[in-house]
Amino acid sequence: MRIEDIRATVKGRLGREILFYETVDSTNTIAADLAEKNPEGTVILADCQKKGRGRLGRHWLSPGGVNIYMSVILRPDVEPKDTTLVTLMAAVACTLALRRVTGILITIKWPNDLMASGKKIGGILTEMKTAGTRVISVVIGVGINVNGDRDSFPEEIRGIATSVKNETGKQASRETIIAEILNEINRLYPLIERTAGRDRLLSEWKNLTSTLGKQVIVITGQETLSGYAESIDDEGLLLLRLPSGELKSISSGDLTILR
Numbered sequence: 001m002r003i004e005d006i007r008a009t010v011k012g013r014l015g016r017e018i019l020f021y022e023t024v025d026s027t028n029t030i031a032a033d034l035a036e037k038n039p040e041g042t043v044i045l046a047d048c049q050k051k052g053r054g055r056l057g058r059h060w061l062s063p064g065g066v067n068i069y070m071s072v073i074l075r076p077d078v079e080p081k082d083t084t085l086v087t088l089m090a091a092v093a094c095t096l097a098l099r100r101v102t103g104i105l106i107t108i109k110w111p112n113d114l115m116a117s118g119k120k121i122g123g124i125l126t127e128m129k130t131a132g133t134r135v136i137s138v139v140i141g142v143g144i145n146v147n148g149d150r151d152s153f154p155e156e157i158r159g160i161a162t163s164v165k166n167e168t169g170k171q172a173s174r175e176t177i178i179a180e181i182l183n184e185i186n187r188l189y190p191l192i193e194r195t196a197g198r199d200r201l202l203s204e205w206k207n208l209t210s211t212l213g214k215q216v217i218v219i220t221g222q223e224t225l226s227g228y229a230e231s232i233d234d235e236g237l238l239l240l241r242l243p244s245g246e247l248k249s250i251s252s253g254d255l256t257i258l259r
């Protein structure tokens with residue numbers, strides 16, 4: 001990966017410092033270790049991950065040389081409950097950057113799956129350290145399938161996963177996508193600390209999602225719920241209208257769109 005190309009394109013404070021590794025267990029683990037001593041906006045990139053992590057304790061397939069595995073260290077001045085907004089911010093940043101660079105109509109499936117033609121093209125894993133009501137650091141981990149062929153996915157996920165190359169038939173520059181994501185993060189991150197900014201961020205997320213206005217099933221840690229995905233609230237929780245008429249807010253889970 002040509003880190004110099006990324007450095008030359010990133011404008012702004014976040015993404016100035018980039019640490020690149022050929023192979024790591026997980027960029028999120030490295031970022032978590034550095035989160036208190038390195039400057040805010042430090043980026044950890046790897047070409048390959050041995051123990052890539054996904055949401056809900058899943059494994060994130062991370063073959064070498066083709067995809068994006070990136071973690072960004074942030075220290076937002078917000079309460080722990082507001083870190084969902086940081087994840088939504090990252091999803092907006094990745095979606096806009098990917099749309100611009102690849103032309104693919106990427107949409108966001110709540111809370112932060114990046115989707116193309118109904119399949120997952122990328123995901124975001126946010127991990128934070130807190131002390132009481134204070135957030136010490138937040139690590140945003142971004143995984144995007146870029147130049148892998150359809151055949152590079154194991155059989156069992158071919159029906160649910162895709163890559164940029166799979167969608168467009170062409171290779172894309174990982175460096176350009178990364179730089180554009182970092183430029184978007186520089187633009188969007190300041191919105192999190194102000195109320196008016198949050199409204200703008202939520203409205204950008206709503207413009208890019210394919211989840212709202214659909215019948216969905218959500219599997220949370222405790223239960224499986226089906227209903228109508230009505231909206232998200234000020235903190236980014238999903239507002240699900242149940243068949244009983246009750247409006248339920250959901251903080252995390254695995255969502256399937258029915259229609």
Ligand code: BTN
Nearest residue numbers: 026052053054055123124141143
């Ligand atoms: C998801 O389950 O959708 C989230 C996937 C997040 C994967 C990325 S790859 C870079 C960073 N390091 C990890 O171990 N996970 C995240």
